[in-house]
Amino acid sequence: MNYWLLKSEPDTFSLDDLASRPRQTEPWDGVRNYQARNMLRDQMRIGDQILFYHSNCRIPGVVGIAEVASTPRADPTAFDPQAKHFDPKSDPSRPRWYLVDVRYLRHLERTIPLAELKHHAQGALEGMPLVQKGNRLSVMPVTPEQWRFILALE
DNA sequence: GCCAACGTTGGC
DNA sequence: GCCAACGTTGGC
Numbered sequence: 560m561n562y563w564l565l566k567s568e569p570d571t572f573s574l575d576d577l578a579s580r581p582r583q584t585e586p587w588d589g590v591r592n593y594q595a596r597n598m599l600r601d602q603m604r605i606g607d608q609i610l611f612y613h614s615n616c617r618i619p620g621v622v623g624i625a626e627v628a629s630t631p632r633a634d635p636t637a638f639d640p641q642a643k644h645f646d647p648k649s650d651p652s653r654p655r656w657y658l659v660d661v662r663y664l665r666h667l668e669r670t671i672p673l674a675e676l677k678h679h680a681q682g683a684l685e686g687m688p689l690v691q692k693g694n695r696l697s698v699m700p701v702t703p704e705q706w707r708f709i710l711a712l713e
Numbered sequence: 714g715c716c717a718a719c720g721t722t723g724g725c
Numbered sequence: 726g727c728c729a730a731c732g733t734t735g736g737c
Contacts, residue, residue, distance in 0.1 A: 566723090568722095568723085614722080673724080674724095693722095694722095695723070
């Protein structure tokens with residue numbers, strides 16, 4: 560099993576939104592970054608555990624736990640001219656973008672702010688893209704050690 | 714293949 | 726709202 564961190568802007572789609580979906584599950588569409596796509600498409604497995612992160616908000620940080628609930632498949636929003644992340648270069652016969660379903664598991668007892676995680680950028684979280692300057696990856700791997708460390712802060 | 718211009722991300 | 730950092734695009 561793998562561990563991941565997924566970023567989402569709570570104004571667009573929050574952990575509460577995920578929790579209130581039917582079956583508490585949502586297709587994670589709109590990923591349009593190749594690095595993120597490759598991890599999602601090639602490495603995500605059903606049951607992988609996810610740190611759910613809120614970005615671009617008052618207190619950015621890890622807010623909950625989710626899990627991968629499907630195998631990767633083509634992202635249909637890339638084919639839809641009306642969709643926000645429509646990509647004319649993605650074709651159903653040769654999809655460029657992929658998604659997995661994400662299922663809600665739980666909220667953390669408290670938000671673990673990015674500012675707090677950054678205290679450990681030279682320690683337990685060394686090398687984690689999230690705490691490195693200028694990083695913009697919205698899908699990133701988390702090591703088992705980082706996973707345990709972050710949840711121990713809860 | 715280089716790189717300037719441009720668009721986006723996302724913390725602050 | 727600002728702006729640094731980064732990825733992508735496209736002319737050459």
